[in-house]
Amino acid sequence: xxxxxxxxxxxxxxxxxxxxxxxxxxxxxxxxxxxxxxxxxxxxxxxxxxxxxxxxxxxxxxxxxxxx
Numbered sequence: 001x002x003x004x005x006x007x008x009x010x011x012x013x014x015x016x017x018x019x020x021x022x023x024x025x026x027x028x029x030x031x032x033x034x035x036x037x038x039x040x041x042x043x044x045x046x047x048x049x050x051x052x053x054x055x056x057x058x059x060x061x062x063x064x065x066x067x068x
Contacts, residue, residue: 005038006063
């Protein structure tokens with residue numbers, strides 16, 4: 001399944017290595033706060049939870065998670 005994970009701030013392109021298989025896109029919220037969208041496919045729910053745990057461990061604040 002493919003997901004769009006939005007987090008606070010603009011992550012550097014170097015994060016691409018940590019989130020292999022995800023495309024990193026930078027954008028802004030409607031009130032002009034920077035966010036990063038990680039868009040990519042995950043094999044199953046366990047992989048999704050692993051990705052979310054990695055973000056948590058890195059101290060990255062989750063904004064939203066959407067299946068696409």
